[in-house]
Amino acid sequence: MTYLGEGWDSTAVLVGGWVERRPRRPEIGPQLLRETVVMPWLAPLLPLPVPVPEVVSADPVVVRHELVPGEEITALTATQGRQLGEFLRALHAAPVSEAVALGAGPMPLPVERFRAEVRVPGGEELLARLDGLPADTLVHGDLGPEHVLGRDGVLTGVIDFGDLHVGDAAIDLAWALHSTPPEFADALAQAYGVTSELRERALVWHQLGPWHEVLYGNDIGDPETVEVGLAGVLERLKRG
Structure with a gap:
C-alpha cells in the first residue's frame, strides 16, 4: 500500500493498482458515493481517461478506481x-x-x-x-x-x-x-x-x-x- 496524499475532502492510497479514497469528514461520504453513480455514465463521453470509482464499503465509506495514468x-x-x-x-x-x-x-x-x-x-x-x-x-x-x-x-x-x-x-x-x-x-x-x-x-x-x-x-x-x-x-x- 502506498500513501498518495490527501485533499481537502478525502485521502487516497494506492493498493495493487487501485486508488482507494476515504472521506476526511462525514459529510463527504455521500459525495464519494455519488461519484460511483455519475462517473461510469460520464466517462465514455469524455476524450481523456477519468476516475470511474466503485464502492468498496458503504459504512465506513471507501471507494476505489483504477489509477489514471500520468x-x-x-x-x-x-x-x-x-x-x-x-x-x-x-x-x-x-x-x-x-x-x-x-x-x-x-x-x-x-x-x-x-x-x-x-x-x-x-x-x-x-x-x-x-x-x-x-x-x-x-x-x-x-x-x-x-x-x-x-x-x-x-x-x-x-x-x-x-x-x-x-x-x-x-x-x-x-x-x-x-x-x-x-x-x-x-x-x-x-x-x-x-x-x-x-x-x-x-x-x-x-x-x-x-x-x-x-x-x-x-x-x-x-x-x-x-x-x-x-x-x-x-x-x-x-x-x-
Missing part, C-alpha cells in the same frame, strides 16, 4: 491546451438532465460566509458579479494543475471530480485561461470556442478561487492557510 504537468504546451479544450467541450456538452437524474445537481456558493470571513477592499464588488451567472452546464468544478495529468508532452487524464455539479461553464476555464502560459491558454480557447463574455466570467471565478481557501483554513483552524488564501484573494482582485 503525473501533474509542470510545462504547459499548446498541444495540451488543445487537448484540454476538447475535453472541456465534451464535458460541457454532457446532457444536464441525465446528470441531475444521477445526482449531480447545483452547488450553492457560501456567499454569506465569504462576506463575513473575507473582508477585503473590492470584495463586495466581486461578490456582486456572481449574481445572475448561469448554472446550466455539467462542470468539473475544481479544475487546476493538480487535477490535470500528463506524460511525454500530452495529457493522459483528468482527476478529482468531487466537485462535479451543474453550474457555470466558465468555472472550468478560470485557471486554464487566466493562470497558464499564453500558448496553452490560446490553444485551449480556440479548441473550446471561448467567447469574450465567457472569458470575463472565467476571470470572476478565478478571482473567487482563493476565497474558498480562506474558509477552509477557518474550518480546520489553520491560520497559515487563511493567510495564504487572503494573499491570493488580494493578488487576484488586482486583475479585476
Whole structure:
C-alpha cells in the first residue's frame, strides 16, 4: 500500500493498482458515493481517461478506481491546451438532465460566509458579479494543475471530480485561461470556442478561487492557510 496524499475532502492510497479514497469528514461520504453513480455514465463521453470509482464499503465509506495514468504537468504546451479544450467541450456538452437524474445537481456558493470571513477592499464588488451567472452546464468544478495529468508532452487524464455539479461553464476555464502560459491558454480557447463574455466570467471565478481557501483554513483552524488564501484573494482582485 502506498500513501498518495490527501485533499481537502478525502485521502487516497494506492493498493495493487487501485486508488482507494476515504472521506476526511462525514459529510463527504455521500459525495464519494455519488461519484460511483455519475462517473461510469460520464466517462465514455469524455476524450481523456477519468476516475470511474466503485464502492468498496458503504459504512465506513471507501471507494476505489483504477489509477489514471500520468503525473501533474509542470510545462504547459499548446498541444495540451488543445487537448484540454476538447475535453472541456465534451464535458460541457454532457446532457444536464441525465446528470441531475444521477445526482449531480447545483452547488450553492457560501456567499454569506465569504462576506463575513473575507473582508477585503473590492470584495463586495466581486461578490456582486456572481449574481445572475448561469448554472446550466455539467462542470468539473475544481479544475487546476493538480487535477490535470500528463506524460511525454500530452495529457493522459483528468482527476478529482468531487466537485462535479451543474453550474457555470466558465468555472472550468478560470485557471486554464487566466493562470497558464499564453500558448496553452490560446490553444485551449480556440479548441473550446471561448467567447469574450465567457472569458470575463472565467476571470470572476478565478478571482473567487482563493476565497474558498480562506474558509477552509477557518474550518480546520489553520491560520497559515487563511493567510495564504487572503494573499491570493488580494493578488487576484488586482486583475479585476
